[in-house]
Amino acid sequence: MITFETNRLQFRPLQHNDIGNLYLLYKQKDLMQYITGQPRDYQKTQQRLSAHIADHQKYGFGLYATILKTTNQFIGRCGIEPVETNNQLHADIAWMFKKQYWGQGLATEFGHAMLSYAFKNFPIHRIFATAHPQNIASIKVMQKIGMQHLKTTPTRIFYETWNPQLQTK
DSSP states (O other): OOOEEOSSEEEEEOOGGGHHHHHHHHTOHHHHTTTTSSOOOHHHHHHHHHHHHHHHHHHSOOEEEEEETTTTEEEEEEEEEEEEETTEEEEEEEEEEOGGGTTSSHHHHHHHHHHHHHHHHSOEEEEEEEEOTTOHHHHHHHHHTTOEEEEEOSSOEEEEEEOTTTOOO
């Protein structure tokens, strides 16, 4: 079941049978260096996948299997993770692609589409993103999709954007 798509990508909710593809992503040190600092084992990947599926069941959104249209192959996971704060629903936008798909503008393509899709379809007040300060590529994506710099700490850079339809900060 495809939830939404861009010119090159299709997105569908993660399913239990995505465990193999997700594990292949999460066990790669290059992909995880700025997220957890280390690869995830199979058990932790199963736990995270269950949490992602639960997000879709509870909120109607979460992380999505990311499929390249030209090959119909799973190339990553992207989406927004729900965060409830002060009786408002916010979301953390995230993307992760297999390394061979880096540098092709796919994260920016996803980011533009996700912001528009999320604010139109879900009662989200704010979407934020974080990155390690050395993760220049992700920081550039945040800037390209129109997010505003919020703050920087020694270990994280924070960006955000607010839902123009709800007009609340």
